[in-house]
Every structure is written in structure tokens, then in C-alpha cells.
Amino acid sequence: MSLPTLPVDKALTALDHRIEAAVGCSVDQLWQHRERGLLDEPSSRLADAHRGLVRAETSVTFYRFMLRRLASGRFPVDQALFARIDRTVGRLQKAAAARDEHQQLVLAALGPVETMRAQKTIPEGAELRAPDFAALLAIAQGAKLHHHLLTGRLSVVTASGVRVTPSTLERLEEAGLVTRDESHPVQAGQPVTVTDVGRTTLAGVRRPGIAAAPSSPQPGAWPSTGRARS
Structure with missing residues (x-):
């Protein structure tokens, strides 16, 4: 056989x-x-x-x-x-x-x-890459962290339809830019919101160390998970 x-x-x-x-x-x-x-x-x-x-x-x-x-x-x-x-x-x-x-x-x-x-990994006050900035912008429009019951995978779905990877979410959390509402079960979706520091970053008042988006991708960097809306 x-x-x-x-x-x-x-x-x-x-x-x-x-x-x-x-x-x-x-x-x-x-x-x-x-x-x-x-x-x-x-x-x-x-x-x-x-x-x-x-x-x-x-x-x-x-x-x-x-x-x-x-x-x-x-x-x-x-x-x-x-x-x-x-x-x-x-x-x-x-x-x-x-x-x-x-x-x-x-x-x-x-x-x-x-x-x-x-x-x-982005420590607080370190450089924020362009794909992470785009993910932060998408999360600002509303987002939830979901746990798929069949595959066991985690995914962040934003209101604009952009999907943010768990690793990107983790980097943004460690940088103090976003936070999760853990009072909600992840199976039902945990709301992900932008912190005051994150809103300041999006408003263009950058913290020391937050760099402008590079003009070209760096070696080994992954493409953005989505495009920021104008």
C-alpha cells in the first residue's frame, strides 16, 4: 500500500x-x-x-x-x-x-x-519599526486577541480587518504601547487597546528612541501585516 x-x-x-x-x-x-x-x-x-x-x-x-x-x-x-x-x-x-x-x-x-x-524585541524607549507602527495604528482602531479552539492559534483581529501576529502584539506590550483586558477570556476575545504612550507615539510626539520608519526594509525584517490608512 x-x-x-x-x-x-x-x-x-x-x-x-x-x-x-x-x-x-x-x-x-x-x-x-x-x-x-x-x-x-x-x-x-x-x-x-x-x-x-x-x-x-x-x-x-x-x-x-x-x-x-x-x-x-x-x-x-x-x-x-x-x-x-x-x-x-x-x-x-x-x-x-x-x-x-x-x-x-x-x-x-x-x-x-x-x-x-x-x-x-522592543524594550521601552527603544526603536519602533515601521511594521510595528502600522500594527499599532491598526490596533488603535479597535482590536481583540482571539484563541482559535480548533487550531490553538492566537491571532489579533482589528476593526479594519488587519491581522496582527502574536509576536508583534508581545513586542508592543513590552514597549508599553498597548495593553490587553485580561478580564475577558481569550476564547471570547480579549480587547486590545493603545496606552497613553502608544497614543502619544501615533500623534507624532515620539518618545526618545522612537525612530522614524526606515525608507527601505532591513535585512531579515518581515513585511508589514497591513497598510496604515491615511
Whole structure:
């Protein structure tokens, strides 16, 4: 029985959320940036390793599906069924072992990217990049942090329709520019509002250290999640 071609971009891995937090975009966007040659070397290695992990996870999912199908009651309970179950279990074990190996490769590639992200996190009074300024402007129009029950992913949806990544939200929070209302459950949506410092930044009265938007993207920087409205 051969393994069919499955849509690997539909598979989720246990590391997706951590990867998205490190790179500042979705894993789908990470792959797109890789294909377009927009990534630096550490991020390219991470994208390649993640692609391999997704394929391995797809194989695990496939053989789990086959086991459920064999145990569904659609086949006679005989020695032929037992043999098919044994073969499928063996293949599932190999797929799981391969998945674990790919997961270690992803973790090895993820470490340097997380280190770079930690170094770029905006401390209070430090430089605010153009994409973060655009995200701050979108949040000022109204925003909520949501937790997707099926995928487990966090996302910030603004009133203008711009989606802000959790990593961008975290940077803005650490810089004291936005705050979340944690009295609301994240499953129902936590309101995200701009602080007095954030409003001052948007008004053009910049704090010391808040730099104007660069005229060209810096190496390794991610594209803006949305355009600020005029």
C-alpha cells in the first residue's frame, strides 16, 4: 500500500505556534518568503526544516487514519485483517520515529531564530519599526486577541480587518504601547487597546528612541501585516 500525496500545507505541527512567534508571521507566509528568497540564512533553515516536519506529520496522520479505518468494522475479523493491522502499526511506528527526528531538526533551527528575535524585541524607549507602527495604528482602531479552539492559534483581529501576529502584539506590550483586558477570556476575545504612550507615539510626539520608519526594509525584517490608512 503506497502513501498517497496529501496536502502538506494543511497539516499542523506541535511547533507551529512557537515558530510563528519567533518569525513574526504565519508558517504559510514563512514558506512563501522562503520560496521568494526573502529570508536570511537562519530563517531559511527553519523553513526547510519545518517543511520536512510537516511532511513527516502528514505520514503519521495518514497511518493513524488507516488504523481507524481497519478497526471501523468494515472488514471481516480474520487473519488477513490482523496482518494488515500489524503492517500499519509498524509503518506508524516508523513514521512517528521519522517525525521525532524532524522535530529535533526544527528545534535546532529554531534556536538561533528565537535568539535573534529576543535581541530585536522592543524594550521601552527603544526603536519602533515601521511594521510595528502600522500594527499599532491598526490596533488603535479597535482590536481583540482571539484563541482559535480548533487550531490553538492566537491571532489579533482589528476593526479594519488587519491581522496582527502574536509576536508583534508581545513586542508592543513590552514597549508599553498597548495593553490587553485580561478580564475577558481569550476564547471570547480579549480587547486590545493603545496606552497613553502608544497614543502619544501615533500623534507624532515620539518618545526618545522612537525612530522614524526606515525608507527601505532591513535585512531579515518581515513585511508589514497591513497598510496604515491615511
